[in-house]
Amino acid sequence: MSSVVVINQRARSAEQKALRRQEVLRAAESYFQEVGFEAFSMAQLATKTGIAKGTLYLYFKTREEIFLTLYDQSLIRWSSAFIATLSEDMTSNAYAQSLYKTTHTDGVFLPLLIRLEHVIEHNVAIPRLIESKRVFMQQVDAVAKVTSSALALGTAQANEVVKTMGVLLIGATQTDQRPALDNEVLPADVQHLITSFSSEPLFVKNAVRIIESIRAEALSNG
Amino acid sequence: MSSVVVINQRARSAEQKALRRQEVLRAAESYFQEVGFEAFSMAQLATKTGIAKGTLYLYFKTREEIFLTLYDQSLIRWSSAFIATLSEDMTSNAYAQSLYKTTHTDGVFLPLLIRLEHVIEHNVAIPRLIESKRVFMQQVDAVAKVTSSALALGTAQANEVVKTMGVLLIGATQTDQRPALDNEVLPADVQHLITSFSSEPLFVKNAVRIIESIRAEALSNG
DNA sequence: CAGTTGAAATGACCGCCGGTCATCTATATA
DNA sequence: TATATAGATGACCGGCGGTCATTTCAACTG
Numbered sequence: 001m002s003s004v005v006v007i008n009q010r011a012r013s014a015e016q017k018a019l020r021r022q023e024v025l026r027a028a029e030s031y032f033q034e035v036g037f038e039a040f041s042m043a044q045l046a047t048k049t050g051i052a053k054g055t056l057y058l059y060f061k062t063r064e065e066i067f068l069t070l071y072d073q074s075l076i077r078w079s080s081a082f083i084a085t086l087s088e089d090m091t092s093n094a095y096a097q098s099l100y101k102t103t104h105t106d107g108v109f110l111p112l113l114i115r116l117e118h119v120i121e122h123n124v125a126i127p128r129l130i131e132s133k134r135v136f137m138q139q140v141d142a143v144a145k146v147t148s149s150a151l152a153l154g155t156a157q158a159n160e161v162v163k164t165m166g167v168l169l170i171g172a173t174q175t176d177q178r179p180a181l182d183n184e185v186l187p188a189d190v191q192h193l194i195t196s197f198s199s200e201p202l203f204v205k206n207a208v209r210i211i212e213s214i215r216a217e218a219l220s221n222g
Numbered sequence: 223m224s225s226v227v228v229i230n231q232r233a234r235s236a237e238q239k240a241l242r243r244q245e246v247l248r249a250a251e252s253y254f255q256e257v258g259f260e261a262f263s264m265a266q267l268a269t270k271t272g273i274a275k276g277t278l279y280l281y282f283k284t285r286e287e288i289f290l291t292l293y294d295q296s297l298i299r300w301s302s303a304f305i306a307t308l309s310e311d312m313t314s315n316a317y318a319q320s321l322y323k324t325t326h327t328d329g330v331f332l333p334l335l336i337r338l339e340h341v342i343e344h345n346v347a348i349p350r351l352i353e354s355k356r357v358f359m360q361q362v363d364a365v366a367k368v369t370s371s372a373l374a375l376g377t378a379q380a381n382e383v384v385k386t387m388g389v390l391l392i393g394a395t396q397t398d399q400r401p402a403l404d405n406e407v408l409p410a411d412v413q414h415l416i417t418s419f420s421s422e423p424l425f426v427k428n429a430v431r432i433i434e435s436i437r438a439e440a441l442s443n444g
Numbered sequence: 445c446a447g448t449t450g451a452a453a454t455g456a457c458c459g460c461c462g463g464t465c466a467t468c469t470a471t472a473t474a
Numbered sequence: 475t476a477t478a479t480a481g482a483t484g485a486c487c488g489g490c491g492g493t494c495a496t497t498t499c500a501a502c503t504g
Contacts, residue, residue: 010470010481017481038341042462052483054464063462114340118333118399119260126406133412163419164428171393177340184348190355197385206386206432213431232452232499239452264491274454276493285491 021059024049025073028066033107037067037115064123067112071120072135074109078102079139086150092215095150096207099165100200103173110173151211157218164210172203243281246271247295250288255329259289259337286345289334293342294357296331300324301361308372314437317372318429321387322422325395332395373433379440386432394425 011017027049032040042063046053060066082102086095103110112120121129140162148158175197186194233239249271254262264285268275282288304324308317325332334342343351362384370380397419408416 012471012481038344041460043460053462054484055482057463058481111340114396117396118336122260122401126403130409130412133415137411137415164424167393167396167424167428168390169393170396171389171391174336174339174389174392179344181348186348187352189359190352193355193359202386202389206389209432209435210428213435234452234500263489265489275491276455277453279492280452 017059024051024056024059025066025069029070029108032067032070032111037111037119061125061128062123064120065125065128067115067120068124068128068132070108071112071116072132074106074112075136075139078106078109079143081105083143083146086146088149089152090150092151092208092211093204095147095211096165096204099169099207100203103169110169111177114170114173114177151215153215153218157214161211161214164214165207168203168206168210172199172206175199175202239281246273246278246281247288247291251292251330254292254333259333259341283347283350284345286342287347287350289337289342290346290350290354292330293334293338294354296328296334297358297361300328300331301365303327305365305368308368310371311374312372314373314430314433315426317369317433318387318426321391321429322425325391332391333399336392336395336399373437375437375440379436383433383436386436387429390425390428390432394421394428397421397424 011020024045028040028045031045031048035044040063042056043053045066046056049056060069082099085098085102090098124132140159144155144158144162147153147162148155151158151161153161176199178194181194233242246267250262250267253267253270257266262285264278265275267288268278271278282291304321307320307324312320346354362381366377366380366384369375369384370377373380373383375383398421400416403416
């Protein structure tokens with residue numbers, strides 16, 4: 001028998017508190033998708049959630065702890081979505097394409113990922129950081145395991161692939177975070193430059209190069 | 223005959239104004255190295271420069287225009303420093319090592335590079351942005367040209383190498399921007415994770431993989 | 445040399461930010 | 475019903491990027 005948990009005005013039980021925390025996170029995620037990282041304000045989030053600003057700080061120590069939690073959740077979502085697209089013996093290209101696509105369908109994963117280490121982690125308590133790193137390791141392991149059979153690689157090589165894909169993804173994604181310059185008239189040379197840094201081919205091409213190299217190394221090293 | 227330009231209290235001529243602008247930039251660069259991106263405040267910069275806050279805005283439209291200008295300058299510095307280390311017919315490994323090293327000796331280049339597209343460019347006037355992109359293209363061309371002879375590649379391949387190195391560098395560098403966790407006691411597993419994401423091997427290894435792939439493609443495509 | 449002028453310089457001021465905490469009040473319990 | 479506990483509140487804080495009416499000085503004029 002599970003009883004319906006309703007939060008009248010105050011969350012007293014641990015269950016109610018967890019529920020309210022989730023309410024905040026749900027509001028935060030939708031608000032984040034609206035306005036992005038820089039314009040995200042705690043006062044506005046409080047309004048959107050329907051609680052007072054001070055109350056937010058009963059559930060999260062800092063603004064960045066909210067972002068870190070959203071990141072953790074989106075990482076978990078992504079890893080299971082990506083794993084679901086993998087099958088045995090894929091081409092490097094298919095693998096890279098799927099990785100790119102799945103990371104880009106989630107509205108919050110990449111924007112948070114690229115700000116993780118140089119902004120978010122700088123205003124988070126150490127124990128919370130450790131917790132997040134554990135989530136990260138767990139997800140990497142899960143993805144590496146399936147990668148191993150998808151690309152026919154050993155455990156070590158599969159881990160290397162996953163790790164490297166992360167690095168490449170961050171670099172290639174940078175370019176998607178540029179301000180929208182649509183309906184701006186740009187000189188042809190600048191327009192060409194921007195086009196030539198389109199993230200998808202940049203990522204996929206180099207992902208394939210790296211995967212193939214790691215494959216070749218695995219063969220020549222036994 | 224060049225006359226010495228001294229700025230008493232007011233910069234009236236274009237020459238004096240350019241000089242004062244450089245003074246601001248010099249102070250900004252040293253201040254940036256002290257406190258980093260997030261803690262960099264215009265009021266403090268004004269104090270360090272020895273002028274009033276409002277005066278800063280006579281020389282730069284926004285805080286981000288200062289950062290963009292520092293970035294442009296550091297890019298130019300880096301490209302000439304890197305070019306100076308290149309010689310004919312280098313190994314991919316030597317090339318990658320040198321690229322890594324030269325980017326990491328400048329104190330402001332990488333921190334600005336990784337914030338370029340998702341923060342800095344969002345608060346800069348379009349004409350200024352175009353100017354900066356032109357500087358970028360110019361430097362990429364210069365580096366690509368020397369890369370072409372250093373790695374014995376055609377122009378197209380050399381450009382591809384340079385472009386891709388940038389992407390990889392941003393991704394691999396992310397990890398250096400983590401908060402300093404020295405004298406924090408971390409669990410062994412987390413400590414191991416952090417160690418395994420050390421930026422130098424991450425960059426160099428994959429840079430070599432990519433360069434070698436591009437080389438191989440060049441051979442097989444004629 | 446004094447008087448005039450225009451632009452460089454100033455800093456008080458604005459709205460907003462993340463975060464705090466004395467105070468209030470809904471709820472569980474006695 | 476009275477009391478104790480703890481969740482919720484929002485006025486308040488210092489500091490932020492950026493603005494602009496006002497001040498001040500260098501250069502020009504006669």
